[in-house]
Amino acid sequence: MGRRYDYDESRIGVRPNPKGNRPRTKDRPAHADAVIGMVTGVDRGRWTCLVEGQPVVAMRARELRRSPIVPGDRVGLVGDTSGADGSLARIVRIEERSTFLRRTADDTDPVERVLVANADQLAIVTALADPEPRPRMVDRCLVAAYDAGMHPLLVLTKSDLADPQEFLKSYAGLELSYVVTQVRDDGMIEGLGELHSALADRMTVLVGHSGVGKSTLVNVLVPGTDRAVGHVNAVTGRGRHTSTSAVALELPDGGWVIDTPGVRSFGLAHVDPDSFIDHFPELAAGTDDCPRGCTHDDEYCALDAWVDAGHAGTSGRARLESLRRLLRSRLGTEED
Template sequence: MARRTAASSYDERDVKVRPGRGSRPRSKLRPAHADAIPALVVAVDRGRYTCVLDGRTVTAMTARELGRKAVVVGDRVGLVGEVSGAPGTLARIVRVEQRATVLRRSADDDDPVERVIVANADQLMIVTAVADPEPRPRLIDRALVAAFDAGIEPLLCITKADLADPAPLVDAYAPLQVPAVVARRSPGTETTDVREVAEHLRDHVTVLIGHSGVGKSTLVNQLVPGADRATGKVNVVTGRGRHTSTSAVALPLPDGGWVIDTPGIRSFGLAHVDPNRLILAFPDLAAETPACPRGCHHFDGAPECALDVALAAGRVDPDRLASYRRLLASRDGQAGD
């Protein structure tokens, strides 16, 4: 047989082309997962999500198609795969439903990164002790700003009322029309009477926040029998509590609703909050602001601010305006503890 010449031996049909990595066209279509089962995320731990559905607990991970979308406690999700909840099984979260509310904070006021604390809460209970440790009004103010910005109803819960009179603290927030509940220890015991607190939480999804040592986990343990949240003591030197809760967890209340316990916080950054939105939480004050000059931020002493005109005319409550401006100052880091 005659040899092929170099020029005639091969042509392009002889070359086997192997597709390179990533050369396969990616479809933008994603599975609809119409059969996904709805569930509620109640805990998050190192990439594993504890979900509840139909009275059982299921462990899940996020599906690849969700990408970097964060899933947090309180999210309502769709699950596929192994949803029996049997030991060693793992379901997949394939969908995160639209959130009704999002409570978020930043590490500080200069940090542009928002950290979502919980989703779909309709009530924020700010827990503070009247003493041991001392109240931190600036943290309370900042939590109120976050609640107003998120459209979540705030509730002030004052603990350790047997150590000091809670009335001054309650009165300080009365102009903001923030409801307050006082949790007192039962005489001669270490047990706190939580019946009034439970009434405020019934049929709500309530997230608890507060700095360490104020008694959040103690409240949760009495509100939810068997919760077994770790509790700690206040450091006698620093006057601060020790972090006992390390992650957020949602727990069902015996009489209906959910309570979400969160780790104690030392700071509450509000870089994500637009000060111009805060006025919307105060309809009586917002009604006066159309007469403000353009760009007015409504601070105390702002030139030609219509709120000062309304104050002089007696159209706004002076205590309420002062409280609103205190929140503004807290948002901009101008107020101390």
């Protein structure tokens, strides 16, 4: 009788490897044959990309599952790029971005959200009345534009309800580009020609809180778009969100506009507070006499004397208050 623990190698079972015997590797295919397209919209896990003028629906490759892909992105596509009904390509690569606009939910949220990519102009749409303008929101968008390396443009709507010059006084020191518009009784928009000129041959992002007339402008700029138009609540004075996702639209005379959903906050947690002063050029030179470690919001700050001496122009005090409001909000020391 053999010993109980004598084993024969032929009797040992080997568990099969369901994934095969090839060693795992982190190397990914280069996809040298990928065609380049531009993302124009996102809807429920599918991206619409424009490839040589043809819209192509695509999904995201597994290796990009944690990478945000947004309107304006230039991407590499493989698979069925014919654009035929029912076809589905695959996004395998995101090309290098020239710019990307970001925001956070608030000034303490560590998670930043990329809104659009490769735009060179940020059009900040704000109504002069109904709803009332929100200068602090405009300031935040300006800081985000400067941080992203984008050219800011103010688009003021409903000029028939308020004088635009009163609002523009606060920004005289920045020498901002702006366009003033209003919807006439016949449905036409005054100032449309100037707006077309400001948008021509550029990739422009439109941002603004709900109810300012952003979708109305888009529907006129790109006929047939049919972006939903909201209304301002008579009690709260706020607009209702109508656009639910960002979409890139080609202008008939050249250029692109990217319409984004209305926002009620524009967090700047991704922007270094020490860099805020760089986005207020009429104040930056006044910091030379600030003490070491100055936050630009304390009693020893040299900016007060700089502004009082008139070096920052007639809007210097208002701009200094804007800077300090942003700093306090960003640092969580004051509600915006």
